[in-house]
Amino acid sequence: MHKTDPILTYLQVTAHTRPFLLDCYERMGHSRSEHHAYNNAERFIHGLTLGQDYWLTALDTPLSVRPLLFYYGMNHFIKSCLLTVDPGYPATAKVLAHGLSTRKRKKQHYRFLEDDIRIQPNGLFPHAAHHLFQFSSEKGKVSMDELLRPLPCMRELYELKKSPPIKIEEEWPDLLAYFAVLYNLSMLVRYEGEWWGEMEQMKDREDYVFIIHFLESAADQIPKLFASWLKDQFAAIS
Template sequence: MRRLDPFLQYMQVTSHTRPFLHACYTDGKHSRVEHHAYNNAERFMYGLTLGGEYVSSASSTPLSVQPLLLYYGLNHYLKACLLTVDPGYPATAKVLAHGLSTRKRKKQQYRFLEDEIRIQPHGLFPHAAFHLFDFSAEKEKAAMDELLRPLPAMRDLYSLKKQKLECEGTAWPELLSYFAVLYNLSMLVRYEGDWWGEMEQMRDREDYVFIVHFLQSAMDQVPALISTWLKDRHLSVQ
């Protein structure tokens, strides 16, 4: 089991969480600051707790289960972060959807690094992108290679391919890249079991190395990136 990040652990105490949320809502000039800080404290802490438990559990589960645990762990983490800027989250059912979708696949020719996700107008992804990062993707589609290549944790692996590390367009915030790639991997596990099983058993595709390396990096990087975002938020409202 991985050690819990100290700051995330610090934030899972009511006496720390309520003043933090109170400061966040005061800074954002929200109404009913006391009410929201009191009511959202447990939701915030529960989101961090579940996020940590999912991610920690991924390290001791088979490869085929890891994408699901990591994806839903990041879901809980992001929802906790959203409570610091959007006290009424979720205001509508629309923001509860994934906010991403995948294309239909030709199984015999499918390559993960060439696969794409499509950004939807509503759901957790666009909501988090806007409220947490003030980010809007330049294109409605993104390839896995395009999202993986700029990640610091993937640079050493990409360097072995002797390809340039620069991507076209604007690089996404790391957490959003992890969210999108984990979403796609979780969809593969759920709906493309034949492809996943063959990849895992045969290990004869470049995809295998990149997927395993990415999942291993996500176990460390997702909590670290969430912790960094919350620390920055904490400092900004002091």
């Protein structure tokens, strides 16, 4: 039974959310702090609620659609977090896109760990990376191996595989790594149904072990990562 962190429940009440957002905006010296705190409270709560609904639903959903639910759940969580640091979000339609892309057609002998995603100049991913973590990747693309290998939940699996070390050029915040990997998995579910189905049924590909282990970790870590980020915001305004 997965338990919800108290902060995610606490902030789903307007009487708690508005003062919290007001403190966030006043800390950044925003001239219309009260206005934005009032207007953004319901949107913030709605994002947290939907994020949790997607996450809880994913826990009891077949593997074939679980990455989609985790990915869209993270979208809603991220948008709520953005409202604490970017009162006018979304200011333009540009920030509404995914902000990530991947090859639509996979190679014949496709391997998930060797696949990569491209980081776009605009969209939710780069916007969240900048506003939530002050992070900006200098690389135009990043591989699944580079994203997965540094995650604490994946280290033992890489050790069992006796995978040779690779040079990790950038240290990604864990939350962004989960988001990026889930984006790619959601694309596989949507557009590579035959590959995904064979992987799930045959269980004879190394990719299967890594994907299953990652999704099991995501089930536990996604709400914890967002709860931790929000607690840091609380600490900053205390």
